Amino acid sequence: MDRGLWLSRLRRREVLADRVPLVLATIQALVILGPVLGPGVAVSYDMAWSPDPRWTPFVTGVDTPAPRAVPSDAVAVLVGQVVGAGLAQSLILGGVLVALGTGTAALAGEIGGVIGPLARCTAVVAGVWNPFVYERLMVGQWTIIAGLALLPWALLQVVRLARGNGSARSLAGLTVAAGLGGANTLIMVLSAVVPSLIVLAVGRRWATVRPALLTTVVVGAGMAAVWALPALAADADPSAGASATAFVPQADSRLGVLGSIVSGGGLWNVAAHPQARMLLVNAGAAAVLALLGVVCVMSMPLGNARRALVAALGVPTTVVLLSITPALEPLWMTLVLGPPGGGILRDSHKFLGPWVIISSAGTGLIAHAVSSRGWRAAAGLLTPLLLTLPVALTTYLAWGGLGRLSAVEVPADYRAAMAELSAHAHGDVGLLPWSQYRRYPWNEGRVSLTLAPRMMSRIVLFDDSLPLRSGTVSGESVRAAEVSQRIAEGDSPVEALRLVGVDTIVLERTAAGLAVEDDVRRAGSLLISTENVLVVRLAPPALEGARELWSVRVGWTATLLTALVVGGLSAVETLRQSRAKAPA
Amino acid sequence: MVQRMSAAAKTAGSVIAGIIVSLVAVFGGVGAITPGANAEDLSAKVVLYDGR
Numbered sequence: 059m060d061r062g063l064w065l066s067r068l069r070r071r072e073v074l075a076d077r078v079p080l081v082l083a084t085i086q087a088l089v090i091l092g093p094v095l096g097p098g099v100a101v102s103y104d105m106a107w108s109p110d111p112r113w114t115p116f117v118t119g120v121d122t123p124a125p126r127a128v129p130s131d132a133v134a135v136l137v138g139q140v141v142g143a144g145l146a147q148s149l150i151l152g153g154v155l156v157a158l159g160t161g162t163a164a165l166a167g168e169i170g171g172v173i174g175p176l177a178r179c180t181a182v183v184a185g186v187w188n189p190f191v192y193e194r195l196m197v198g199q200w201t202i203i204a205g206l207a208l209l210p211w212a213l214l215q216v217v218r219l220a221r222g223n224g225s226a227r228s229l230a231g232l233t234v235a236a237g238l239g240g241a242n243t244l245i246m247v248l249s250a251v252v253p254s255l256i257v258l259a260v261g262r263r264w265a266t267v268r269p270a271l272l273t274t275v276v277v278g279a280g281m282a283a284v285w286a287l288p289a290l291a292a293d294a295d296p297s298a299g300a301s302a303t304a305f306v307p308q309a310d311s312r313l314g315v316l317g318s319i320v321s322g323g324g325l326w327n328v329a330a331h332p333q334a335r336m337l338l339v340n341a342g343a344a345a346v347l348a349l350l351g352v353v354c355v356m357s358m359p360l361g362n363a364r365r366a367l368v369a370a371l372g373v374p375t376t377v378v379l380l381s382i383t384p385a386l387e388p389l390w391m392t393l394v395l396g397p398p399g400g401g402i403l404r405d406s407h408k409f410l411g412p413w414v415i416i417s418s419a420g421t422g423l424i425a426h427a428v429s430s431r432g433w434r435a436a437a438g439l440l441t442p443l444l445l446t447l448p449v450a451l452t453t454y455l456a457w458g459g460l461g462r463l464s465a466v467e468v469p470a471d472y473r474a475a476m477a478e479l480s481a482h483a484h485g486d487v488g489l490l491p492w493s494q495y496r497r498y499p500w501n502e503g504r505v506s507l508t509l510a511p512r513m514m515s516r517i518v519l520f521d522d523s524l525p526l527r528s529g530t531v532s533g534e535s536v537r538a539a540e541v542s543q544r545i546a547e548g549d550s551p552v553e554a555l556r557l558v559g560v561d562t563i564v565l566e567r568t569a570a571g572l573a574v575e576d577d578v579r580r581a582g583s584l585l586i587s588t589e590n591v592l593v594v595r596l597a598p599p600a601l602e603g604a605r606e607l608w609s610v611r612v613g614w615t616a617t618l619l620t621a622l623v624v625g626g627l628s629a630v631e632t633l634r635q636s637r638a639k640a641p642a
Numbered sequence: 643m644v645q646r647m648s649a650a651a652k653t654a655g656s657v658i659a660g661i662i663v664s665l666v667a668v669f670g671g672v673g674a675i676t677p678g679a680n681a682e683d684l685s686a687k688v689v690l691y692d693g694r
Binding site for chain 1: 689690691692693
């Protein structure tokens with residue numbers, strides 16, 4: 059064959075290998091999100107997505123002692139103000155799933171060298187079709203899936219650094235992206251990247267790795283400031299102690315807790331567990347595939363990168379194992395409750411991320427090994443099987459978790475009431491029913507956080523405790539705890555809210571909860587009364603609650619500066635490189 | 643030439659067989675799902691975060 063023709067065919071094959079995973083990742087994101095992409099917004103558990111993007115005190119973290127939705131909610135609002143809330147949600151969720159699939163394929167390619175489109179596609183599929191993604195998506199924790207999506211890209215950079223060709227700038231950019239997802243996203247990435255860089259640095263690659271390690275830590279600290287500073291400045295709630303064990307992984311299969319997490323599942327919230335996982339063959343096959351994937355990655359000729367990957371996998375996985383070992387419960391309680399910020403470890407299941415990513419990349423490498431050993435007949439049978447097996451085991455993820463997630467239209471009267479309350483600045487708002495979770499009838503009765511704090515540009519006082527089947531986990535708000543205490547002692551919810559200084563009561567009428575409507579109507583002058591909302595102004599105007607804002611301001615400043623500096627330097631470097639490549 | 647075609651035919655045959663087996667696995671997985679998994683208890687007054 060003519061050499062030019064041969065090179066041209068090889069080049070075309072390389073381009074195909076690059077593009078096919080992206081196309082597949084996009085298609086499977088559409089298949090998974092399905093009804094979520096319809097008109098309106100999907101509202102489920104922690105994903106209380108406002109249909110009207112608004113800079114509320116909750117979104118900016120002003121109204122809570124330990125902000126948990128910053129800066130991720132701010133990112134959603136920012137994108138929503140440009141393209142609309144529904145499209146913003148679709149783009150963000152879709153982008154996260156596409157990044158997760160393509161990132162897993164890219165990591166498999168980096169580890170395995172030149173691997174074909176089929177092997178890359180297998181990694182794309184395995185990275186997304188797994189119980190971890192399903193269970194987190196069903197409870198609306200899209201920032202955890204964002205952390206999972208950033209992990210393969212971060213691990214890819216770690217592998218390159220181990221081989222002497224990585225870049226501190228790329229890791230800084232990934233750390234900024236993780237920081238935009240908030241505390242959980244950031245800790246998922248840093249808990250894998252930092253240990254691996256330390257291991258590389260110790261292993262006589264100090265000069266190469268030091269800039270990346272220092273940059274990652276400094277950028278990580280800067281991106282954490284927006285939630286860490288207010289949380290550290292706030293008074294710690296000593297009653298939160300009981301919550302340390304409520305969030306450890308639970309068995310979602312017949313394999314027990316260990317088998318469940320090995321196979322990628324085991325979220326603490328049993329409401330998210332898919333029934334299909336109770337079939338032994340389902341969870342068992344997923345566990346075997348995951349184990350084979352990890353073994354395959356670790357048996358590759360990786361050199362220094364093996365130690366880095368072992369650290370990236372080992373440290374987070376140890377956290378998971380520590381949390382599920384009954385004999386080590388006192389140590390786990392000390393770690394979570396002792397040091398400032400230890401609470402970030404509480405939901406230990408998220409540290410399963412590197413296991414899911416490395417095992418998924420390994421599944422792609424198994425497909426590559428099968429197809430490249432010359433076993434043509436076996437390859438023809440096995441590679442399509444490997445490609446489709448993750449889908450077969452996780453079919454419940456398709457089409458919004460077979461309908462568990464879908465976009466809905468938030469009622470117009472509810473949106474109008476929130477807009478009206480946002481337009482007239484007054485004091486604080488007390489939200490009833492006195493619980494933060496709802497089953498809105500217009501949302502097909504799905505469990506979700508109340509939308510009000512994300513839709514109303516007012517300080518909203520709501521019950522931030524977490525009602526679980528095993529009991530109630532305390533929230534962080536001292537004022538909310540005071541209201542709960544007064545209600546427990548016999549005060550009406552309206553009176554309890556008045557005594558802590560709110561001047562407006564908002565009752566979400568159609569949400570299941572305490573029957574307090576008559577109390578609310580009698581409490582003051584009626585401002586709004588619609589099918590879904592009842593708003594009453596209390597008289598006389600109550601005291602305004604004291605708030606400490608300096609930590610929020612400093613936190614936002616530090617995080618925005620970090621993002622701007624890293625983004626600016628990356629832009630300058632990209633421009634410089636493109637000019638250098640341009641023909642004279 | 644005949645030998646090359648024969649090898650190609652064998653590969654194509656095994657790929658088709660693999661796809662058929664995979665499709666059976668996929669639809670078997672779908673069939674294993676209980677439609678009412680995790681049905682919500684709409685009568686609950688206090689909404690439990692981890693309630694089924």
